[in-house]
Every structure is written in C-alpha cells, then in structure tokens.
Amino acid sequence: SQQGEEDPQALSIQEGENATMNCSYKTSINNLQWYRQNSGRGLVHLILIRSNEREKHSGRLRVTLDTSKKSSSLLITASRAADTASYFCATVTGFQKLVFGTGTRLLVSP
C-alpha cells in the first residue's frame, strides 16, 4: 500500500520558473525524504526532513513539512532543463522501512 501520494502526477514548466510538488501521507512519520530519478536511472537522495522540522533548504531546493496536514512540498526555484526527472517522496513510519509515493514527473523546457 502506498503511504505517500505526490501531486501533481506530471508538471511541465519553462526554464527559470519555479516548480512545486506536493506529497500527502496517511500516518504519523519519523521523517520524510525526497528523491530524484532521471529516466532509466537509480534514485538520488535530495533532502531529508524530520518530523520535528518545518522547513529545510538545500541549494535551489526548499522542502516544507506540515505534520498536522500530513503533507510536504518540494519547491525547486529557477528550474533548469537538467531538473527534468521524476521526483518521489518517501516516508519513514516504522523500523527500517521507507515507503515511496508514486512520483511527480517534471519536464522543464528550455
């Protein structure tokens, strides 16, 4: 069963624009992680936010977490064509287990 669901399923923007992806989950979490997957490749870890944190930044990435709404968002500022990829949230609810959402496909056009 999927814990996290990303929204939208697909997003198409122009270079320079900001991209926002949302993740909703069902049960209480330990932490929430965002990963990027380029086509045909493995996943790359982007950022981890713990349940007692509300916001984290990493370069052009900003992640927020609202545990009362059971939701998180990933903002990519000043998008580049190289940001084209699928983005997944993953939640940690139990011991040693990550549960992934279904992903958002981002297309950034030059």
Next chain:
Amino acid sequence: NAGVTQTPKFQVLKTGQSMTLQCAQDMNHEYMSWYRQDPGMGLRLIHYSVGAGITDQGEVPNGYNVSRSTTEDFPLRLLSAAPSQTSVYFCASSSSGGTETQYFGPGTRLLVL
C-alpha cells in the same frame, strides 16, 4: 568508490526460470535493501538486511529470496520467475538503517515472458 552496483542491467527470462540479481556496495554500509518499481506504483520494498546474516521481509516478498553472507553483497533470487515479476529492480544501501538516506544502484530491468 563505485557506490552501489547491480548486475545484470537487463535480463529476459522465461516463466519458471530462476536467476539471481546481484547487488554490491563498497561503502561498508550495514543496511541494504531491494525494491521493485512498476509503472504508476512507485517503489515497493521486497526484502532488507540490517547486517550480515540478518534479513527481513518488506512489503512484497513473495517469490523472492535473499541472503546476506557479507557486508558488501546482497543478492536477490527469483526461484521460479513469473510474468508478474517483470519490473525494474533497485538495490539500495545506507549507513544508518532504513530510516535515513538511501544510496541506490542503477537498477536491473527484468522481463519475464
């Protein structure tokens, strides 16, 4: 460091055949895991290991076996392949368990006819 490596990159099997997907890491990570990725389903955890000699089931373990004889290697075995096992398989490792940052291999694409 090579990180997490997986072999083969692509494999075609007939129903009922067996095979082993290899996974190795050179980061001295205690935690390793296997996921499968199907269209529209995200990644689902098959099996995981918290150290040599210790394995446990994930969300979708049926049809798969694992063992962990060394820290470096974590092979995934399909004893009798079924078309439902057609998928992309990813191995991952972590120094701090399943709750922390995972490092993924490039994946093995498996087609079962």
